[in-house]
Amino acid sequence: MRLYVDPVCPFAYLALRWLDEVAALRGFEVDVRIMSLAVLGEADPDREPESARGTESAWRPVRVGVAVGERLPEFMSRFGGLYHRDGVRGRDEVLRQVLAAMDLSSSLGAADDASFDDEVRRSHGEGMEPVGLDVGTPVIHVDDVAFFGPVLGAVPRGQDALDVFDGAVALAGAPGFCELKRTRSGGLSFK
Structure with missing residues (x-):
């Protein structure tokens, strides 16, 4: 099972935590991969280019995500914990803290290194190809089924986590x- 996520998306963080719960209960691993809200935003002519956002650009965390390689799941979990759950602001500050905790501070330079963009776009395209371009993150691939979402406001636990997973995969696999x-109601819960 593969999960395509952008670190700056709170729903991606909640999906990662939910799928970690499912994986622990079912005995498999989540293959975390990068997708990019910055790439998605390029299709919107009314949206300010990410490059104009400086250190708050959504490009920076995904480039670092590519740079950390096999440690991407840990990076996503730590970034999400600080940024979404704990409300630490300043994406640069979050990147610094996460990379220091992972003993990868030297990877911070990747945030400004556009040479990572081809890999971001490749991974993003791989994730989006079977679901189309009019969705966001998270995107999940399970065997021959791929879908956007689910967009969760909280992490289901135990049997609820399994029921949501099984239902999402069954529904997404239905022909047509x-x-x-x-409509979303209430706030997000990162507990």
């Missing part, structure tokens, strides 16, 4: 299925 949605 394309979307299920309802």
Whole structure:
């Protein structure tokens, strides 16, 4: 099972935590890969280019995600914990703290290194190809089924986590299925 996520998306962080729960209960690993809100935003002519956002650019965390390689799941979990759960602001500050905790401070330079962009785009394209370009993050691939979401406001635990997983995979695998949605209510819970 593969999970395509952007570190700056709170729903991606919640999906990672949910799938970690499912993986622990089912005895498999989550293959975490990069997708990019910056790449998605390029299709919107009314959106300010990410490059204009300086140290808050969504490009910076995904470049670092590529640079940390096999430690991407740990990077995503630590980044999400600080940025989303703990509310630490300043993406540069979060990157510094996360990389220091991982003993990878030398990887901070990747944030400004556009040579990582081809790999970001490759991974992003791989994740999006089976689901289309009009969705966001998270994107999940399970065997021959791929889908956007689910967009969760909290992490289901135990049997609830398994039920949501099994239901999402079954629904996404149904012939002709394309979307299920309802309006979000209430805040997000990162507990």
